[in-house]
Amino acid sequence: MNGAQHILDAFHRHDIRTVFGYPGGCIMPLYDALVDDVGTEHVLCRHEQGCALAADGFARASGQLGVCIATSGPGATNLITGVANAHRDSIPMLVITGQVPSGLIGTDAFQETDVLGMTLGIVKHSYLVDSADDLPTIMEEAIQLARSGRPGPVWVDIPKDILLTETLAEAASQATPDQTDDPDLAEALAMLRAARKPLLYSGGGVSLAHAETSFRAFAEVSALPSVVTLKGIGNNGKHSAHHLGMLGMHGSRAANRAVDECDLLLIIGARLDDRATGKLDAFAPNARIIHIDADAAEINKLRTADLAIRGDLTNILASLTEELATTPLAISDWQHQCRTWNTTGGFSTADNEEPLAPITGPAFVRQLSRITPDNTVIACDVGQHQMWVAQHYQFDHPRHHLSSGGLGTMGFGLPAAIGAQFADRKGTVINVAGDGSFMMNAQELATIRRYDLPVKMIILDNQCLGMVRQQQELFYNNRESQIDLDDNPDFVAMARAFDIPALHIERTDQIRRGIETILAYDGPMLLHVAIAREENVWPIVKPGASNRDMIDESQRTAKPNKEHVA
Structure with missing residues (x-):
């Protein structure tokens, strides 16, 4: 197989059935291979930015890997905003671009841009493939990297001649993602039981970890008043009795007041974004912090945690739920206070508008x-x-x-x-x-x-x-x-x-x-x-x-x- 066929072979092995792209000169060998391909649905968007954002939406809605494809030069640069969007929200994405032939790289050839250099800050990892023999293994590694740990976009830039070069190389097996030891949760449980005003604060990391079910079970059993970030909306479902809504710049007064007055903040899969926290040194000023996350880089980045726990959210939440199910938290006064705030300071649910009034x-x-x-x-x-x-x-x-x-x-x-x-x-x-x-x-x-x-x-x-x-x-x-x-x-x-x-x-x-x-x-x-x-x-x-x-x-x-x- 040539390089282009190896890319499609990787799609098939990893059950990647839908990709979003726009053809052009240096990626044309891959589009030629698509003519004979069975099993890959290629979606032709009308702008490369649309390709990247469609792949992003596909990944968010499905929990699967999003894939976008474009040619060199303006094709690649048009992808950049969409790829940056995926990177900032930790969306798993594979980005494939054609590049000018190997011998022309660095000569200012037609439609040449330094994709590797331009995208270093907006990807989890990137490759400029310099040998057709390396491509099968690079594809395996790129797909694994995009999906594993804290997900994100991985960019593979491939010169046109490598897409055309035949190779007998096969994909080398990749190591499994790093496994973390099961953390000791005794201290976290002790802190929760000692707190009089504990608050649950969750973000997009819950769905990125595919931990929605275990999170909801924990939220129900713990009965903690809870707030969410913009990306955490939906974590609690629509019928949670203790949920106060979104916090932050456009959050509810109830959510922000609960954060301001809590004495323990249990952060799960959130990164303390400035739009959520506002002025950081005034955020949760009375609270001890437990921060649970899959990414060590987020812990203690903006706010030092009193207890940091890194690991698999599903397993951690399941263990906490099991413990709290036997001995519930004694926080009824705090729960009542938060419900009262939500009644008076939550988002409105009533319209009360005249039929002929303008729409709000x-x-x-x-x-x-x-x-x-x-x-x-x-x-x-x-x-x-x-x-x-x-x-x-x-x-x-x-x-x-x-x-x-x-x-x-x-x-x-x-x-x-x-x-x-x-x-x-x-x-x-x-x-x-x-x-x-x-x-x-x-x-x-x-x-x-x-x-x-x-x-x-x-x-x-x-x-x-x-x-x-x-x-x-x-x-x-x-x-x-x-x-x-x-x-x-x-x-x-x-x-x-x-x-x-x-x-x-x-x-x-x-x-x-x-x-x-x-x-x-x-x-x-x-x-x-x-x-x-x-x-x-x-x-x-x-x-x-x-x-x-x-x-x-x-x-x-x-x-x-x-x-x-x-």
């Missing part, structure tokens, strides 16, 4: 949550709509909530929804976008139409960059600068140009009909939702401030600015 983002998302099936996958873009979904949509599983956390990539949602739909061709997948984010990768409407994917698209359109406008209002003296999008296209006509039906709504009494219409349609459909320009996400913490200093609508002093600063 939170009210729309709450109705969306009530109407959609429990197994619906929501792929968000980035902005105000992303936070409204995080606050008001009730997720039953973390893999149902696809959101760009660490990088905050506008344009993520539509290709991520495509990837999620390929992970489950019959599942309900909805892209919730803002008008600004939707335009970032709108070309992927062609991909949806090409494969007749039943993705539902919802655009919450306020004709501006809403999150930027909100921060300019609150923190920049209401001086608006370069945020107007009032020259947006007619999104309904735009969708129809791709042969995708679309519907426009603008009043509260149209919300249910609009949502039910797109869900009932047998195929892709777009719902365009007009919302007010001046609507903000509440509450909010000023960047760099303490989470206890949350701002809500009652503290809004600036009036919407009708004059725009150039």
Whole structure:
């Protein structure tokens, strides 16, 4: 087999059946091999960034490895944002690019870029293959690295001549991932039993470790009041009695207050991101810290733990659950206090709007949550709509909530929804976008139409960059600068140009009909939702401030600015 055929052989051995790519000169030998391949479904996206983000969405929704492919030069550079997105959120991804022939590397050849150098900071590992004999083993190693430990993207850059070179080399067997000893949990249990106000704080590491079931069992048996990060949404399910919602910059007052007053913070699979903690030295000021994580690099990185436990989350949580099942924690007063805070300081669940009133983002998302099936996958873009979904949509599983956390990539949602739909061709997948984010990768409407994917698209359109406008209002003296999008296209006509039906709504009494219409349609459909320009996400913490200093609508002093600063 030549190098290209060895790549496909690796796909088959590892049951990789779906890949996302865009062809070009230096990757052409791989595309030639695909002509005769049986078993690999190649999805042609309309931009390389779309390929990477679709592979990302596929991996998040399925828990499997996402794969994206592109050619050298601009093909590779167009992948970079999507790969960085996967890296920041620890998403398992294999990235394969063609490179100019070996003899031309370093000569500024046509479509040559230093992929290895450009991507060092956004991958778990990377390779520039210099021998066809090495390629089978590199593919084995790359796939294992992307999936094992703390997952992440691994990039394999392959010169065109190596893709064409025949070799009899076979893949060398790879060592199994590092195994950690079972930790002694006696100290953790003693700290939990001694605490009067213990709080459970979980993040995206729970689903990355495939530990959702053991986490939920632990949360139920321990009955700890709990908070989650953006990536941890869904960890507790939608019916948890002790869950306080998301913490942080746009978290609930109840969640942030519980963190502020707890005396023990049990952190599971979270990395203390600045959007979650706010001002770090004011975060959980009265709490001892137990930090449980699979990645040693995250422990003590930002906050020194009183007890650090590294290991397999499933096994650790199962052991803790077994111990607590026999002797429950005596924290009834604290549980009652947290429930009281949640009643008065949690996210609203009531709409109470007049039928003919304009649509508000939170009210729309709450109705969306009530109407959609429990197994619906929501792929968000980035902005105000992303936070409204995080606050008001009730997720039953973390893999149902696809959101760009660490990088905050506008344009993520539509290709991520495509990837999620390929992970489950019959599942309900909805892209919730803002008008600004939707335009970032709108070309992927062609991909949806090409494969007749039943993705539902919802655009919450306020004709501006809403999150930027909100921060300019609150923190920049209401001086608006370069945020107007009032020259947006007619999104309904735009969708129809791709042969995708679309519907426009603008009043509260149209919300249910609009949502039910797109869900009932047998195929892709777009719902365009007009919302007010001046609507903000509440509450909010000023960047760099303490989470206890949350701002809500009652503290809004600036009036919407009708004059725009150039």
